[in-house]
Amino acid sequence: MLVLVKEAFGVGETINLAQEDARRNLALNNSNQEINYEIVQMPIKKTLGIFGGKQAKVKASVCISPAKVAASYVEDILKEFGLKDFKIEISEGKNAAELTISGERISPIIGRRGRLLDNIQYLAGLVANSGESDYFRLTINAGDYRSRREKTLESLAEKIAMKALRTGKALNLEPMSPYERRVIHLKVESIDGVKSWSEGEGKERHIVISAENPENIKPSYKNHNRKFNSNDFHKKEKISKTEINEKDIPLYGKVNI
Numbered sequence: 001m002l003v004l005v006k007e008a009f010g011v012g013e014t015i016n017l018a019q020e021d022a023r024r025n026l027a028l029n030n031s032n033q034e035i036n037y038e039i040v041q042m043p044i045k046k047t048l049g050i051f052g053g054k055q056a057k058v059k060a061s062v063c064i065s066p067a068k069v070a071a072s073y074v075e076d077i078l079k080e081f082g083l084k085d086f087k088i089e090i091s092e093g094k095n096a097a098e099l100t101i102s103g104e105r106i107s108p109i110i111g112r113r114g115r116l117l118d119n120i121q122y123l124a125g126l127v128a129n130s131g132e133s134d135y136f137r138l139t140i141n142a143g144d145y146r147s148r149r150e151k152t153l154e155s156l157a158e159k160i161a162m163k164a165l166r167t168g169k170a171l172n173l174e175p176m177s178p179y180e181r182r183v184i185h186l187k188v189e190s191i192d193g194v195k196s197w198s199e200g201e202g203k204e205r206h207i208v209i210s211a212e213n214p215e216n217i218k219p220s221y222k223n224h225n226r227k228f229n230s231n232d233f234h235k236k237e238k239i240s241k242t243e244i245n246e247k248d249i250p251l252y253g254k255v256n257i
Helices: 015-026 066-080 113-127 146-165 179-190 230-234
Strands: 003-012 036-041 056-064 088-091 098-102 137-142 170-172 196-199 207-212 241-243
Touching: 003 015, 015 036, 015 056, 056 066, 066 088, 066 098, 066 113, 066 137, 066 179, 113 137, 113 146, 137 146, 146 179, 146 196, 146 207, 179 196, 179 207
Parallel strands: 098 137, 170 241
Antiparallel strands: 003 056, 036 056, 088 098, 170 207, 196 207
16 A cells, blocks of 8 residues: 655654654644654753753654545545535555545535536545555545446446447447546446447547447337338448437436435
């Protein structure tokens, strides 16, 4: 597991006083964290109580996981929102962690379709990865929002995949965050005969879902308003891209908090 090392120096008339000064300079939120001390300078008494003399100097250091650094940062953000009764639980793994925020009235930090929560997660991820060469993946959840959102996205992915298989068309979804696109891609991978990829840049980045072999798909008469004609099976249907939005898929984005 990756760790960040925070250091601070302290001075005092004695070693104990220097340690107390260094501990204050570390400015730790959690007083139970284990602190390591290194004596840099032993105290030297003044000659005849007047001349010379030096104060003790120590270096204090503490190892903090990126998840704890991120949790402290998120805690400050939530306090700025005026939240008081909340709790942040940390679940750490190898080079990854999930922060779960629980408490009353936490819905304002989620925002529309979780956009605000995604922004907080992005900023906290930058803090967690500061100074580290290996990437540390951070996920922030508020209550059970992520799990409910994932179910909605998985249902959307399955519905669009079935439509792509039925029509042979490449279907564009609305722009989504990296987290949401990842959920869609994983669900599509579990469905035989379909594939997905991302297109666009920045805020316009979106997913396209298509059949793996659309040229082999025969059009269904159920998808046409006109009367079914057996000659349709001998015509090659041109694949087109169809925009998918919330009017077409009411399920998408309708998570209530």
